[in-house]
Amino acid sequence: MEFITGIQKKETSEISDVLKGGFSGDIKMRGYIHTIRDMGELAFVVLRKREGLVQCVYEEGVTGFPLRELKEGMTVEVQGLLHGEERAPQGFEVRLKSIEVLTSPKEDTMLPIPISKWKMKTSLETKLNYRPISLRNIRERAIFKLQEGIGRGFRDFMFSQGFTEIRTPKLVAGNAEGGANVFKLEYFGSKAFLAQSPQFYKQTMVGVYDRVFEAAPVFRAEKHNTTRHLNEYTSLDFEMGYIDGFEDIMAMETELLRYVFHFLKEAYAKELKLLEVELPKLDSIPAVRFSEAKVLISEKYGRKIKNPYDLEPEEEVLIGKYFKEEYGSDFVFVTHYPSKKRPFYAMDDPEDHKFTLSFDLLYKGMEITTGGQRIHDYEMQVAKMMARGMNPEAFTNFLMIHKHGMPPHGGLGIGLERLTMKLLDEQNVRETTMFPRDVSRLEP
Amino acid sequence: MEFITGIQKKETSEISDVLKGGFSGDIKMRGYIHTIRDMGELAFVVLRKREGLVQCVYEEGVTGFPLRELKEGMTVEVQGLLHGEERAPQGFEVRLKSIEVLTSPKEDTMLPIPISKWKMKTSLETKLNYRPISLRNIRERAIFKLQEGIGRGFRDFMFSQGFTEIRTPKLVAGNAEGGANVFKLEYFGSKAFLAQSPQFYKQTMVGVYDRVFEAAPVFRAEKHNTTRHLNEYTSLDFEMGYIDGFEDIMAMETELLRYVFHFLKEAYAKELKLLEVELPKLDSIPAVRFSEAKVLISEKYGRKIKNPYDLEPEEEVLIGKYFKEEYGSDFVFVTHYPSKKRPFYAMDDPEDHKFTLSFDLLYKGMEITTGGQRIHDYEMQVAKMMARGMNPEAFTNFLMIHKHGMPPHGGLGIGLERLTMKLLDEQNVRETTMFPRDVSRLEP
Numbered sequence: 001m002e003f004i005t006g007i008q009k010k011e012t013s014e015i016s017d018v019l020k021g022g023f024s025g026d027i028k029m030r031g032y033i034h035t036i037r038d039m040g041e042l043a044f045v046v047l048r049k050r051e052g053l054v055q056c057v058y059e060e061g062v063t064g065f066p067l068r069e070l071k072e073g074m075t076v077e078v079q080g081l082l083h084g085e086e087r088a089p090q091g092f093e094v095r096l097k098s099i100e101v102l103t104s105p106k107e108d109t110m111l112p113i114p115i116s117k118w119k120m121k122t123s124l125e126t127k128l129n130y131r132p133i134s135l136r137n138i139r140e141r142a143i144f145k146l147q148e149g150i151g152r153g154f155r156d157f158m159f160s161q162g163f164t165e166i167r168t169p170k171l172v173a174g175n176a177e178g179g180a181n182v183f184k185l186e187y188f189g190s191k192a193f194l195a196q197s198p199q200f201y202k203q204t205m206v207g208v209y210d211r212v213f214e215a216a217p218v219f220r221a222e223k224h225n226t227t228r229h230l231n232e233y234t235s236l237d238f239e240m241g242y243i244d245g246f247e248d249i250m251a252m253e254t255e256l257l258r259y260v261f262h263f264l265k266e267a268y269a270k271e272l273k274l275l276e277v278e279l280p281k282l283d284s285i286p287a288v289r290f291s292e293a294k295v296l297i298s299e300k301y302g303r304k305i306k307n308p309y310d311l312e313p314e315e316e317v318l319i320g321k322y323f324k325e326e327y328g329s330d331f332v333f334v335t336h337y338p339s340k341k342r343p344f345y346a347m348d349d350p351e352d353h354k355f356t357l358s359f360d361l362l363y364k365g366m367e368i369t370t371g372g373q374r375i376h377d378y379e380m381q382v383a384k385m386m387a388r389g390m391n392p393e394a395f396t397n398f399l400m401i402h403k404h405g406m407p408p409h410g411g412l413g414i415g416l417e418r419l420t421m422k423l424l425d426e427q428n429v430r431e432t433t434m435f436p437r438d439v440s441r442l443e444p
Numbered sequence: 445m446e447f448i449t450g451i452q453k454k455e456t457s458e459i460s461d462v463l464k465g466g467f468s469g470d471i472k473m474r475g476y477i478h479t480i481r482d483m484g485e486l487a488f489v490v491l492r493k494r495e496g497l498v499q500c501v502y503e504e505g506v507t508g509f510p511l512r513e514l515k516e517g518m519t520v521e522v523q524g525l526l527h528g529e530e531r532a533p534q535g536f537e538v539r540l541k542s543i544e545v546l547t548s549p550k551e552d553t554m555l556p557i558p559i560s561k562w563k564m565k566t567s568l569e570t571k572l573n574y575r576p577i578s579l580r581n582i583r584e585r586a587i588f589k590l591q592e593g594i595g596r597g598f599r600d601f602m603f604s605q606g607f608t609e610i611r612t613p614k615l616v617a618g619n620a621e622g623g624a625n626v627f628k629l630e631y632f633g634s635k636a637f638l639a640q641s642p643q644f645y646k647q648t649m650v651g652v653y654d655r656v657f658e659a660a661p662v663f664r665a666e667k668h669n670t671t672r673h674l675n676e677y678t679s680l681d682f683e684m685g686y687i688d689g690f691e692d693i694m695a696m697e698t699e700l701l702r703y704v705f706h707f708l709k710e711a712y713a714k715e716l717k718l719l720e721v722e723l724p725k726l727d728s729i730p731a732v733r734f735s736e737a738k739v740l741i742s743e744k745y746g747r748k749i750k751n752p753y754d755l756e757p758e759e760e761v762l763i764g765k766y767f768k769e770e771y772g773s774d775f776v777f778v779t780h781y782p783s784k785k786r787p788f789y790a791m792d793d794p795e796d797h798k799f800t801l802s803f804d805l806l807y808k809g810m811e812i813t814t815g816g817q818r819i820h821d822y823e824m825q826v827a828k829m830m831a832r833g834m835n836p837e838a839f840t841n842f843l844m845i846h847k848h849g850m851p852p853h854g855g856l857g858i859g860l861e862r863l864t865m866k867l868l869d870e871q872n873v874r875e876t877t878m879f880p881r882d883v884s885r886l887e888p
Contacts, residue, residue, distance in 0.1 A: 003728040004691070004777060006699040007605075012686070014606065030686045032651075032849060050606055050654035073849030075686070102686070105849035106822040132648040132844045141652050148609045161451075162458065162494055165592045167860075169879045170614070170661050171627075171676050173886040183615075185629040185638075188667070188883045194629075194638075201879065204576040204888075207476075208585050210494035216660065217614050223632070232615050242456070242474045242519070242546070247448070255450040284447040333448060378550040397888035400576045405476060405517030405549035416611075435613045435645065439632045442617045444648075444841035 015051040023084040033074045035116035055088040065099040073105035142271040147420045149268040153260035164209040168201035181221045194219035200398045202239040206409045213238040227428040232437040239411030246357045246373040258282045280330045287333035309338040320365025335359040347373040363422045371412025378402040459495040467528040477518045479560035499532040509543040517549035586715040591864045593712040597704035608653040612645035625665045638663035644842045646683040650853045657682040671872040676881040683855030690801045690817040702726045724774045731777035753782040764809025779803040791817040807866045815856025822846035
């Protein structure tokens with residue numbers, strides 16, 4: 001009988017092993033041939049490994065392998081002498097003694113895009129069409145490494161604040177957010193929807209754990225192709241009970257973002273440098289009422305208020321501009337959104353029922369978060385449903401929590417891809433989405 | 445202008461604050477009235493908080509609030525004197541001075557199930573029908589706290605081994621696993637599927653980061669209601685490049701499980717105790733070939749081998765029993781599954797093409813993992829597709845990675861709910877699924 005006991009140390013090294021151990025002696029490494037630069041008697045064979053690029057030096061007569069048989073796209077195991085070299089990507093190079101080919105790409109194939117270039121200078125459309133390959137570019141893959149860091153920072157912070165991680169269903173019977181942009185499917189003779197948000201479930205779980213979070217996909221059947229919408233994206237959601245007001249949620253988000261940026265600085269310095277990202281300073285975030293924000297920008301930028309109950313994307317941009325100019329802040333909370341623009345579970349402002357105890361967070365002029373206090377009282381929730389012509393009986397499962405008692409609570413959702421987009425100053429959210437989905441794109 | 449600076453310390457305390465600071469003085473706490481036990485002159489008002497239950501003592505004449513107005517299901521803010529009391533759940537109690545009601549449940553409502561009981565003794569069906577409420581039971585919620593711990597342990601271990609977290613689309617154009625159990629939906633005039641696994645995408649991302657993982661929902665249109673199938677579940681997936689064989693993947697999983705159980709012991713001791721869970725010892729896991737396993741159990745238990753190319757659930761149970769009895773192991777790797785039972789991307793055993801370089805992991809007689817080495821070579825992958833009557837042109841996006849070079853690689857998927865189920869010795873996977881989805885259940 002064979003027994004599996006655990007990981008056995010391999011003879012091959014990773015970049016971090018080398019950086020820990022100094023630069024000397026013989027070494028074995030595996031990697032993908034990212035590029036070959038033939039200089040005549042010498043050639044640079046650059047290996048792509050998970051932690052970065054490794055420069056290997058091929059020398060005619062020294063390296064026991066014919067150079068002409070090496071090809072970009074192969075994966076290899078090389079053996080050679082480690083040598084400190086400050087001009088090399090990692091501060092060292094490997095002077096090749098031998099090379100063993102592990103795998104080869106298809107014969108006579110050219111890469112469709114120049115992935116070994118620093119900047120590929122390829123259209124977004126082309127990059128997306130060849131996504132499985134374009135992500136192999138060092139800068140492209142750094143984007144999603146940084147996105148990993150945002151997700152990690154989010155979770156770490158949530159755990160530190162006593163939140164519980166939940167996993168809520170994406171196949172649902174109801175349509176939480178209302179509206180038409182929901183995907184429908186057949187479900188064994190009945191109809192199911194794809195969750196547009198974990199809204200009902202995260203409120204439900206506040207009744208169980210007081211504070212909960214989830215980082216998971218959500219689905220929106222957006223019919224318009226814009227630079228900021230996706231049909232599937234990752235929503236960083238949290239929901240918390242025993243709040244004194246929706247200011248508690250904004251405070252939690254401010255602290256969260258500060259933590260995330262700090263975490264990136266500590267744990268993702270390499271990617272930040274590689275992508276030349278400047279992290280925002282985040283001492284405090286100004287908060288302005290929806291109606292005031294509209295007046296401020298109309299006064300400063302001479303823009304007429306067309307619809308006092310809605311915020312157009314151009315107005316978001318101007319509000320962002322205003323708070324950057326006047327307060328030096330990339331972020332601004334816009335509070336007290338009109339009731340008609342918020343879902344039925346939003347709590348109305350007791351002082352003016354036309355508005356809600358809610359907010360959006362704008363980052364560089366774009367909404368990256370929607371949040372607010374929710375209704376916890378059964379009668380109030382039923383009344384608001386009725387006032388909107390909804391049938392409370394269709395929401396029996398959701399209303400169960402109000403019926404049997406809920407603390408005052410609220411929460412928010414952050415679009416991970418949008419947050420990454422604005423942090424990186426990208427112009428299209430697809431740039432910061434691993435495999436974007438829109439009206440015309442379902443592949444790769 | 446208002447500015448949001450971050451979290452302000454509240455006057456109210458959490459259980460851990462109290463346990464850190466000793467037991468004396470006045471305290472304010474918020475919580476949900478889990479139960480009230482009226483003893484005459486005295487009453488115990490038990491608050492449910494995120495970290496556990498807190499015993500509060502109501503004394504006629506001392507507590508400034510009429511007891512008859514208190515009700516289970518209310519959330520309250522109480523003020524009182526902290527007092528060490530070893531018989532209380534946390535080792536302390538609060539002798540109530542005042543109570544303020546924050547929220548109330550619907551009037552004249554009785555809880556549909558006895559959530560304040562230690563064991564609810566309610567049918568699974570009833571528990572699931574009232575899931576938003578039944579999860580408020582202390583044991584029920586501990587199950588999903590433990591599940592959170594498994595997910596955390598999984599991620600922490602993956603990061604420690606140089607894996608990158610990926611987020612792959614759930615709306616896909618193709619049907620990775622083949623077969624009929626896939627959900628279809630309309631997607632702006634074309635057809636989309638819900639991903640049955642992140643298979644294509646995780647292989648793709650090995651070409652980018654060498655080692656990747658994802659913990660996310662997958663969807664299977666299973667038409668049969670069994671105790672071990674769900675139509676939506678959480679798959680813990682990893683995929684790694686530069687392997688020497690599929691044994692590397694089994695080794696990684698062995699180490700992963702050891703880490704996860706150790707992590708639970710350290711960070712979730714409270715829940716383990718509460719649910720009386722005994723963590724498995726995991727020094728090594730026996731590995732047996734598929735065909736040998738069938739012979740072993742047929743010899744020992746006198747069960748006839750009906751189909752040499754398939755493993756029935758009853759056979760899985762017997763294999764589990766065999767390795768428990770003969771080797772004292774709750775786990776066993778069954779290796780070299782027949783090719784016809786494995787998908788087209790599985791690598792065949794070069795020594796016998798009827799079998800694959802693959803494995804399942806059985807835990808207490810049930811499959812919790814399927815994994816194996818994948819085909820990296822373009823020609824080999826195309827040939828296997830053709831031999832199965834598949835059209836390689838329908839897989840252009842997937843084959844892009846083979847075309848442009850992939851390392852030898854493989855990976856696995858672990859069903860989070862099943863792993864939790866077996867760890868807790870539950871008989872139905874729905875017990876360890878927060879909001880299960882099956883043929884007849886889409887709500888709550």
